[in-house]
Amino acid sequence: MKKLPRVAFLLALYTVSFIAIVRLGIFSAEPPPFRGVLMFWLVLVLSLAVFILLLASAAAYRDRMDRARWFGLFSVGLLVTGLWASRFADYRIDVVLTEGQVYESDEYRSVGLLSMGLFSTVPKFGLTMENIALEDADDGSAGGSRVRARFQLRSPGAPPRMITFSKGMPQYQRGMFLKIRNFGYSLRYAMKKSGRVLESNFISLRVIPSGSEDYFRLLGPHTFYVRYYPGRSEGGVERPLKLKIARNKDIIFRGYIALNQDVPFEDATISFEEKRKWVEVSISRPWGELAAWTGLVLCCISAVTLLAPRTGKHASS
Amino acid sequence: MNRKLILPSAIAVLLALATSFLLNQDSTANLLFHIKNATAVGRDLERTVDLFNKLYASFYVTGGDSPGLNAFPAADIIKRRIFQDINLWRQRGQWLIHDLHVQEFRRAEVLSPGWAVVETAETWDLWLRNIKTGLKTGRKTNLIQVRYHLARKGDRWIVVEFEVFGKDEDLPEISESLV
Numbered sequence: 001m002k003k004l005p006r007v008a009f010l011l012a013l014y015t016v017s018f019i020a021i022v023r024l025g026i027f028s029a030e031p032p033p034f035r036g037v038l039m040f041w042l043v044l045v046l047s048l049a050v051f052i053l054l055l056a057s058a059a060a061y062r063d064r065m066d067r068a069r070w071f072g073l074f075s076v077g078l079l080v081t082g083l084w085a086s087r088f089a090d091y092r093i094d095v096v097l098t099e100g101q102v103y104e105s106d107e108y109r110s111v112g113l114l115s116m117g118l119f120s121t122v123p124k125f126g127l128t129m130e131n132i133a134l135e136d137a138d139d140g141s142a143g144g145s146r147v148r149a150r151f152q153l154r155s156p157g158a159p160p161r162m163i164t165f166s167k168g169m170p171q172y173q174r175g176m177f178l179k180i181r182n183f184g185y186s187l188r189y190a191m192k193k194s195g196r197v198l199e200s201n202f203i204s205l206r207v208i209p210s211g212s213e214d215y216f217r218l219l220g221p222h223t224f225y226v227r228y229y230p231g232r233s234e235g236g237v238e239r240p241l242k243l244k245i246a247r248n249k250d251i252i253f254r255g256y257i258a259l260n261q262d263v264p265f266e267d268a269t270i271s272f273e274e275k276r277k278w279v280e281v282s283i284s285r286p287w288g289e290l291a292a293w294t295g296l297v298l299c300c301i302s303a304v305t306l307l308a309p310r311t312g313k314h315a316s317s
Numbered sequence: 318m319n320r321k322l323i324l325p326s327a328i329a330v331l332l333a334l335a336t337s338f339l340l341n342q343d344s345t346a347n348l349l350f351h352i353k354n355a356t357a358v359g360r361d362l363e364r365t366v367d368l369f370n371k372l373y374a375s376f377y378v379t380g381g382d383s384p385g386l387n388a389f390p391a392a393d394i395i396k397r398r399i400f401q402d403i404n405l406w407r408q409r410g411q412w413l414i415h416d417l418h419v420q421e422f423r424r425a426e427v428l429s430p431g432w433a434v435v436e437t438a439e440t441w442d443l444w445l446r447n448i449k450t451g452l453k454t455g456r457k458t459n460l461i462q463v464r465y466h467l468a469r470k471g472d473r474w475i476v477v478e479f480e481v482f483g484k485d486e487d488l489p490e491i492s493e494s495l496v
Binding site: 248 | 326329332333334336337340341343347348373399401402405429432439457459461463468469471479480481482489490
């Protein structure tokens, strides 16, 4: 092997080994996600250096390049271009929406933002959560593992569009991928003191399937644990919520309550006035990432092709 | 593979190993953790929760005036929640004395290299003590189960969250939001 291809091979080996070691998490507290490893600045620089060396090798030994090697070079090029494009241009955000809630991308640009390329801009769009239906049991009593959500999507210069999709069935709309990641019930709590409402907001809880417990905290040292049992009643009164209030380790209230029931604690009361559903929607413009994944798959195919026993005029080169 | 490439290839892999070692914080501690056996890790987790509870009680007894704050194996948000509570009691002219009677470990499990869960059954006696008079009132026995979530910081564990359940309550699945 000549000098230039040899250096390219060793640098590629160094890069792949580095990615594998970091991904295994031998020296870190937790193995980082694969995407995070690929977006690491050193990996980006190394992959670009490998590609440049491979290009230089191809130019220097053009007569030895066959179709499989050109394909390999193209795959590495696609992978590297995809990685850099992802670093600079991708956009991914997770948005939690309760039924009736309106979301404008440029108003809440950093809430739920997972990644945004250095030169990426926030796409202008708006979503209104119209309705969420649990497909296997509308009250969630059977687990509610399937969900179908109906949104209104707005973007500048285009008429609003109604879109409906289920979990596990991503949608491609106006240059973006939309995918439902999670869902549950939103309860509107009301904190009152002397009958006056001090604070009232929707809080999204993961209480599906029934019996699952989630909790929330407000400004004080109290934790409010909630379970939701749709349709549960006691003595003819529907009491579907199981509420537990703890002040650090001191449980100060535990019991089943009805919607709109005031529960006294300390010198205030808390009640749950309204129940709706929420979904978490992942919105992305992942063009760089798609190119990188395609490049990675092609690189694997190319490696198999190049390492397989070869015949013909380039077999010994 | 070309024989001339075997040594340089081995060097490339070793260099990748060295780079990864140098770029990570607490590399040695993390590596040692990965080779530690499960029993020893389980003991570390129980020791951490034991220390957490001892200091938790001492903060309440002394009204937050304790030299143990730096040794307290808890995330800042937990410390803030505890001291916020202590200050609220102080404003009422009271301390809420915590006395741990029973602490039984039921589960200590590492769920991923940086995250573990410990479940206990605990019995606490709680009293209110008047700050001025020192009189104790309102004794209450608190029988609870606690699920602690611990994160690993280098070679030590810290409590990053704890959930409280009644003694007869079924513990729910571990919340995805904490994973």
